[in-house]
Amino acid sequence: MATTQARYTQLSGSREPFLTRARENSALTIPSLITPEGHSGSSPLKQPFQSVGARGCIGLTAKAATTLMPPNEPFFRLDIEEYTLAELSSNPEARAEIEQALTMVERTASRSVETAGTRMGFSEGTMHLIVGGNVLIYVQEDLRIKIFTLDNYVVSRDPMGNEIEIITHEEVALATLPPEIAGLVEAPSEANAEGAMKAMDKTAKLYTHLVREDKVWTVKQSINDKDIPGTEGTYPIDKCPWFALRWNRIDGEDYGRSHVETILGDLKSLENLTKAILEYAAGAAKVVALVNPNGVTDEEDLSNAENFQFVSGVADDVSFLRIDKYADLQVAKNLADDLTRRIEQHFLMNSSIQRSGERVTAEEIRYMAADLEATIGAVYVQLSQEFQLPLVKITIERLVKQKRLPKLPKELVQPTVTTGIDALSRQSDLNKLDRMVAGLRDLYGPEALAAETNVGDYVKRRAAALGIDPTGLLKTPEQKEEEAQQRQQQMMMQQGLPNMINQMGGLAQKGMEANGSQGK
Secondary structure: OOOHHHHHHHHHHHHHHHHHHHHHHHHHOOOOOOOOOOOOOOOOOOOOOOOHHHHHHHHHHHHHHHHHOOOOOOOEEEEEOHHHHHHHOOOHHHHHHHHHHHHHHHHHHHHHHHHOOHHHHHHHHHHHHHHHOEEEEEEOOOOOEEEEOHHHEEEEEOOOOOEEEEEEEEEEEHHHOOHHHHOOOOOOOOOOHHHHHHHHHOEEEEEEEEEEEOOEEEEEEEEOOEEOOOOOEEEEHHHOOEEEEEOEOOOOOOOOEOOHHHHHHHHHHHHHHHHHHHHHHHHHHOOOEEEOOOOOOOHHHHHHOOOOOOOOOOHHHEEEOOOOOHHHHHHHHHHHHHHHHHHHHHOOOHHHOOOOOOOOOHHHHHHHHHHHHHHHHHHHHHHHHHHHHHHHHHHHHHHHHOOOOOOOOOOOEEEEEOOOOOOOOHHHHHHHHHHHHHHHHHHHHHHHHHHHOOHHHHHHHHHHHHOOOOOOOOOOHHHHHHHHHHHHHHHHHHHHHHHHHHHHHHHHHHHHHHHHHHHO
16 A cells, blocks of 8 residues: 555646646736745745736735625524424524524624634635645644645545545654654664754655545655554545635536636737836836047046036937837837736736726725626635634534533524625524615505514614624513503603692692781
8 A cells, every 4th residue: 555655646646737827827916925846944036027916916905805804794603493483483583592592602603703813814724725726724633724835735535526635745854854754764873962963853744645545534744754653534525624625616627727827828929018117117216328439529528528518529429328118118118008907807916997087986896896896706605614603513513522502403593705896694584684674664665564573673683683682782572661651650740740730739829818818
């Protein structure tokens, strides 16, 4: 049976063309992201002549990461099974209470993801997807994310695109390994201080091998092709913390294609044009004077002359070297501007939306931005199914083990991702609620709306749709009853006040009449 290292080498052959393209994409955008083979921190990197690709990748990464994992807002919701929901329809208060409890679970899980720094790792992984098209993400026990770049892992998929084998490769320092694992690697023979220093600096190849078998993933680790005892284990199929993600999936291929690859021709053209324009600008900025060798003007006198100093000579004897290519370079500049605009649109940059020199309305800008963002809506949906949904299940399972969340019945409650273009979101629920209320008001009037709707239930559902905890914000039934009693007492007092005044006036009148009769 082939060893893990031999299997890694075997699978590396199918990865090579994708890795070559990823390095080419990185060289034109962010060279330090996917470095050339053999690169180290001390090796110089060739920088591109333009920065449009880098700005586009950074901007799209921020937009995609924010869309898929919004800050301070749950990126998923827990839905109740349809039949159970139908049974609760006869009891709207119970339904509202259950939705409120599920919202608390959502906020707890989302807060755990937020505090663990998962978003930071996901943003890094998203940038690798945009530039290289592939990345491997490992969700650690504390929900932090570890990134494996394309040159550090291989993957094999079935015809449906599901991963069936994943192998990662890492260079680890022996000094950081436990003694029992470091002992598997041959140590230097020297027993002196120099030999100890060499052992500290020595590295080994650590492999993690995952294979899908029936309904579980089996995992094991080896170092320098020697299996590490105690690292064998299994993961459930739907709760494996290893995710081999792709930006654009192609049926029949083990690896995906990147966002940069779809516009690589424009990036190359812009790179060459920018280089030519910069070289022209450098040449045009160079000042070289030509002196007629048969003229009367002395070259040395001109070189030594101070400012405003008089020198004997003829002006026609001196001329300056010029590059008469300005008109030709204007064509190159116009084409470079057009390429820049197309690349910016491809990366959904706001600067490419507004037409230069013209006025556009805010609504038009929003429409064009939404239209551009819809072009990568399929990527959002794919990432939500291949990464976000399993991440939610893993997070909830680990929080239940830590007794920070109650165990949820799988047959009744299912998580649903609420981010992306086509995903069902809380904003959609909120819009539906508001449209229903507005429609009833417009059709039948405010009186019919107040008579037919349950305001308390609507407010709770609206808070759930917004992801807000209404505890302490909404009045309790006891508070409502107490306020109703106070209003009733005030009304009684207001109604009884005129009678009291009339009674007091009558008594005063009788007193005056009695005093008058006594005086007579």
